[in-house]
Amino acid sequence: MQICQNPNCSNPFNLDGNRFCTSCGSNSFGVLFKNRYRINRLLGEGGFGKTYEARDIDRLDAPCVIKQFVPQVQGTGALKKAAEMFKEEARRLFELGENHPQIPRLVAYFEQGLNLYLVQEFISGETLSEELQQHTFSEIQIRELLADLLPILQFIHDRNVIHRDIKPENIIRRAYDRKLVLIDFGGAKQVTQTTLARQGTGIYTIGYAPLEQMQGYAYPASDLYALGATCARLLTRCLPLQDAYGNLADTLYDVNEARWLWRERLKEQGLSISNDLGHILDKLLKHFVKERYQTAAEVLQDLQNTTSSVPPTIPIFSQSTANAQAYNFWGLDKVQRQDYQGAITDFNQALQINPSYIEAWSNRGNVYFQMGKYDAALADFDRVLSINPNFVEAIQGREKIIAMQRHHTPVQSQPQFQQAAFAYALSGHSQLVRSVAFSRNYPTLISSSNDKTIRTWNLQTRKVQGVLYETGLWVVAAIAPNGQTLVSGSSDKTIKVWHLGASKPQRVLRGHFDLINSLSISPNGQILVSGSRDKTIRIWQLETGNLQQTLPAQSGFVYTTAISPDGKFLVSAGSDKAIKIWQLDNGELLRTITDNPAFVRAVAISSVRQIIASGGYGATINLWNFYTGQLQQRLEGHNGLIQSLIVTPDGQTLISGSGDRTIKIWSLQTGKLLQTLTGHTASVLALDISPDGQTLASAGEDKTIRIWQAS
Structure with a gap:
């Protein structure tokens, strides 16, 4: 793919055979976008733009995703609304991704020409939709899915964010640790008590969204409904299909009776699940909002009360040393720019990938020391020394803190209370x-x-x-x-x-x-x-x-x-x-x-x-x-x-x-x-x-x- 080097070009991505840019007419091409990103392939496109897989050469060739905002709508008002949604996705990704390891992190956000772009962490792995093409999901796998996803939903709901598009295509099983990652917050909605009662833009996927969402209202319970629909479809392999005219064919939902048919489909396939999990799915898929679970924590509680006899089956995979080193490098780069909180986030990512990565423990300890969080720094240095007792930097850091504590801690000759x-x-x-x-x-x-x-x-x-x-x-x-x-x-x-x-x-x-x-x-x-x-x-x-x-x-x-x-x-x-x-x-x-x-x-x-x-x-x-x-x-x-x-x-x-x-x-x-x-x-x-x-x-x-x- 050729990249137009005109800094004002609205759509710089061109096929290799082009002599002139199809967007601005320039004949200046290169291999990098914004002198930083190497575009590998087109991942997908929709009404608002295209998504590309790329490599970030400024971050050790780390894989990333670039979302290009090219709205296919008419009118100034519609364009403005679409642009606001795109900017809101960037803001939301930054706030959520920086604070939860199973939500993609935002790397960059910028404008070029008439278009907007955001760059986010690339999640290597398969979507649940891709997994479904290979096998049917068992009850144990559905329980594991719920246990992995519900804390993510509780996290975003606690921050007044509703995803509004939970479905197998938007859930990726990350390759290196097999954890589920929730992606595509483009339709997510920031919710307050005021907006809960106000009709909003209808964003949803047919076959997963509840009635209230299709009518423009969304609640945390709406996400839980979509999660229940996702589980039912993964269990039965019955996906909603639309023809060229937009007509929906769905063997899992009876529109006339407003009733889910997942039990019937399982029976036809000679399959069954426990009554406990069936009860959870039924409550997730209740037609009326008030009859459903209201929080992810409620679902998780019911799930935990019924899983004592279900053994975990998710295998533990080896960690990616290269990815851990990359996060550690990015953390050191942020330290140089005195972005201490950002550095800690990167070191946390490195340690999640490789809990024995002593350089990341030591580097995080040094940052805590710079921030004046001496107890946290001491804990990190102690962790390093528990792995390698001779690691010099941790020994020196620990000695500094202990010397400071001795200087500031008053010595009492006699304990206060002995008899x-x-x-x-x-x-x-x-x-x-x-x-x-x-x-x-x-x-x-x-x-x-x-x-x-x-x-x-x-x-x-x-x-x-x-x-x-x-x-x-x-x-x-x-x-x-x-x-x-x-x-x-x-x-x-x-x-x-x-x-x-x-x-x-x-x-x-x-x-x-x-x-x-x-x-x-x-x-x-x-x-x-x-x-x-x-x-x-x-x-x-x-x-x-x-x-x-x-x-x-x-x-x-x-x-x-x-x-x-x-x-x-x-x-x-x-x-x-x-x-x-x-x-x-x-x-x-x-x-x-x-x-x-x-x-x-x-x-x-x-x-x-x-x-x-x-x-x-x-x-x-x-x-x-x-x-x-x-x-x-x-x-x-x-x-x-x-x-x-x-x-x-x-x-x-x-x-x-x-x-x-x-x-x-x-x-x-x-x-x-x-x-x-x-x-x-x-x-x-x-x-x-x-x-x-x-x-x-x-x-x-x-x-x-x-x-x-x-x-």
């Missing part, structure tokens, strides 16, 4: 007490109970100051650093934000679809983290109640969450036996610790000792290195489940509560048991320590709160 004596008990709850929390405005303490109340105690008078009433059982609560804002969660699946002086919640946060197990508030009081039995972790802006992020679905119930004292990291754990360490500001999963023998009920963090303490099933407390995930020590002494853990404010002492009805105090420096506290007559479910490190509160199944003073 304690019982002071008094607080009674008033009629059911077990699930959580206790000190306010920074000591001497205020809050407690929550399965009696559906949250009580505020004045520890000077030892009396209740106020009572707030929850609407569900299994009540957990936390108090913000300002001492006035309180949050609670329960089995009613909501989180309530209260002001201590009011009798009704200021706002109710909805999003979870099962009971709330854990609530954590960041040290600056701005971020709320909730963990639920629905297997999700959600991050909220506490002041506004806005949902900032939903972390990828866990494989088990989330029992516990903890935020590091510096507010940079989040640790979570639960029934899947894994401890996960996240970067709180962007939700990046930094490390997973999988060596726990069974479920984890409680975690606590000591930044000073660089330790995560965990406990749950069994009587052992495990101490893990925060940055490497390596087990450092086991603390033995309890005779029952570890139900609660807390680290003193100075980071030197760990306190544990157990099903054996005791509280134990441990030195994190030596691992030595310092003291055992007795007095509770049932499991100790909750612990907290006052900001000055001098007062301990404990509570549990015996319905009482016991107060202990340092001695």
Whole structure:
């Protein structure tokens, strides 16, 4: 293919035999477009333009896709509308692709002549439509497809984007890791509460789109309908066909009865699927919007509840070293231009391809260091050294950070809390007490109970100051650093934000679809983290109640969450036996610790000792290195489940509560048991320590709160 070199040429792509450009008449040809892109072949064309496969010589000849905007519409208004859609696709691709590995990344966007162009990452692999020509999809493959695609849809829907064209042709199985990638956001729609109720442009594919979308309305549930239609067609191999006159022939859908016939087609083919998956497909394909699943998370929950006996069958393929090196190179290029966030994105891509790529780990650590994110940098350097203990750059980077931390961390000659004596008990709850929390405005303490109340105690008078009433059982609560804002969660699946002086919640946060197990508030009081039995972790802006992020679905119930004292990291754990360490500001999963023998009920963090303490099933407390995930020590002494853990404010002492009805105090420096506290007559479910490190509160199944003073 010849490329017209006239910088103002609207359509520079010419056949090899042309002497003059068919668009501008110029006779100046070359092999590169914009002096950068080598065009390999035409991938496709439609009403708005053409798509080419190309190579980007400025990025180590990396493969890419160039979309040329040549709208086949008449009239100024129609042209303007089409151009706006194309620009919106570029903007959407940039925002989504930079933040999700299964959405193509935007490389460039520019204008030439009267046309617009965008360049995006080329996804090497086959579309599901191409796969369908080779084989029918089994139930296991459909389940795997749903498990892979639903988190992508939840991601875009959480950002108020509706794809509007889910179909096999727009889903590619990426060659190097077999992950599904969602492409073609050209018809996607940015949605607000205002636009949800307003009719828009009808963009859809017949045979996949629901009725409301064909009438100009689109909702997240519309994408879920199209996903259900995609699954039904992959199972049955029944695709919608249009003749030259636009007439549709579809053996899978009865237009007269508005009914899907996938069960009949499967029966004719001698095939069947489980009732569980059938129920999911039926609900995805409901005719009316309100009868369908409303969120991808709801579908994923039903899917996870029925897949315990279905073994994974997606094979693990070897990673492309060349692609990883390319991303690492691009990251270094962005570092030179001080585009640190862009560099981190590229290093992340390299590490996703090759998790053992130590140069990418080290380079990302250096960028975090430049950004002042020293804990994240230290974690990356530790990861390098766990692969190659002699990697000089990581050793030097780690030494710099540790030297800085030693310089800024005050040294305490004596830990705050090593011995304690019982002071008094607080009674008033009629059911077990699930959580206790000190306010920074000591001497205020809050407690929550399965009696559906949250009580505020004045520890000077030892009396209740106020009572707030929850609407569900299994009540957990936390108090913000300002001492006035309180949050609670329960089995009613909501989180309530209260002001201590009011009798009704200021706002109710909805999003979870099962009971709330854990609530954590960041040290600056701005971020709320909730963990639920629905297997999700959600991050909220506490002041506004806005949902900032939903972390990828866990494989088990989330029992516990903890935020590091510096507010940079989040640790979570639960029934899947894994401890996960996240970067709180962007939700990046930094490390997973999988060596726990069974479920984890409680975690606590000591930044000073660089330790995560965990406990749950069994009587052992495990101490893990925060940055490497390596087990450092086991603390033995309890005779029952570890139900609660807390680290003193100075980071030197760990306190544990157990099903054996005791509280134990441990030195994190030596691992030595310092003291055992007795007095509770049932499991100790909750612990907290006052900001000055001098007062301990404990509570549990015996319905009482016991107060202990340092001695």
